[in-house]
Amino acid sequence: MAIAMKGFHPLQKPVVKMNKPFISLCPEITRAHALTLMGWLEDERVTCYLSDSRDVSRSIEQAIDRSQLPILTHLFNRGGRFFMAYDRHDTPVGFVRLIKTGAQCEIVLVIGDSDKWGRNLGARTIREGMKLAFLDMRAEKLIAKIHPDNSRSLKAFLRNGFLLERETPTLKSFAMTAADYLQRLRTGRLADATGIYITEIDKARLESLIVLEEGPAVVELEHELERAIVVKPQQVARNVVTMNSRALLQLDDEELEVTLVYPEDADSSRGKHSVCSDIGAAILGYQEGDAIDWRIAERTRRIEIRKVLYQPEAAGHFHL
Template identity: 40%
Template sequence: MRAKQVNLRQEVTRNDALMIMNWMENNEVVKYLNEDAHISSEIKQAIDRVNMYIMTHLFNREGSFFLINLSDDRPIGFLKLIRKINEAEMVIVIGDQNKWGYGIGKSSIVQGLNIAFFQWRLQRVVAKIDKDNIRSLRAFERVGFRLEKEIGNFMHYSISMDDFIKKSLSRI
């Protein structure tokens, strides 16, 4: 399977929330995340508490939350952009382990950068990645992120709008 075109969608349904909850219970999926250990039970409580089909508002509290979809519109992961003043922090999770290793993360990062740079007009996007998360490190580096510093177990990467545009133009 080659890398597929992905799209990001912001609408989160009840079924999507249940799928995210299941991903957050998978130790392989969450082992490099800096999320609360009880995130799955928090999602479950929110689902039980809110009797609505659309649950988008619950996932956009600390930034903009996007589901990563392939062409069949079934979510396989999510991407969060946590907006600061002139930059955003990006967090990406491919929850469907069967989709790991096919370039979907890289494609999703590019889509997230398009939003941050061309819709929001931010100047920089950062990512804090566990140094043992080789797949994520590679995906961010392939898109053009550069290592800024290493703090503890985390590698701090960033990319500017100018660098993203230059990298994109070099592929043409």
């Protein structure tokens, strides 16, 4: 494993921080990605602490030679799940591999773009890997095996709450359990973004919903539900996006009016976006003035909540 490298008062206004690192993990692997990966793995600074770098490089080369298809995802997912890590500019900066064996999952992570080292992308990528391992793959424990001299990796995993489980002169094994991960989310110790608020009623309904739904946006929604500050419907600030709220958004350079609805009421042609869609999962719980980066339709978008035009709780419509 090598790394080189989101007390409560309902009217409190969060400070939007624009300089936090952003990473999204994408499962589709193209031939262009494979060539980029090979380039990274030819850099000794990248591979010096990656114990299986030769095997990884050889398997990538074999994948390219074996198939002329433009998409190689199926070849990279043999024996585990492979993801390209993108920054907020949609530039590949590294990769993550998750290998699940029984209830345990191992994470292998590399920030391969040396120009991006020192920007805290490694720690942010770890958090995205944790999200997938615990909320999508349902691992009970996540393990990282790190060379003792790889100080960047050691600090990044320790900063994210991993605990040293065992060590040898050539390897340190760190671990985190699913229970600890959820506890850290709920207490804000893994926050990478502005705090969000959700009502007790909305959370109960959405927790029942995500059991029946699937997809990347549902994983993101579950993550948001776990980290949200839960308040009574009568206490939520009037400028928070709750379920069935209508809000004016700035989506990059485009202004968009959106109503946040449950899946059965969705009709994007009329501006009604499901909470299980990319936009829906993104805006839940944020307030007027908040701005976030979010992966929508395979690219990173900047979303700003310009104004909450209607909120059921503010209107006294608690049945919605």
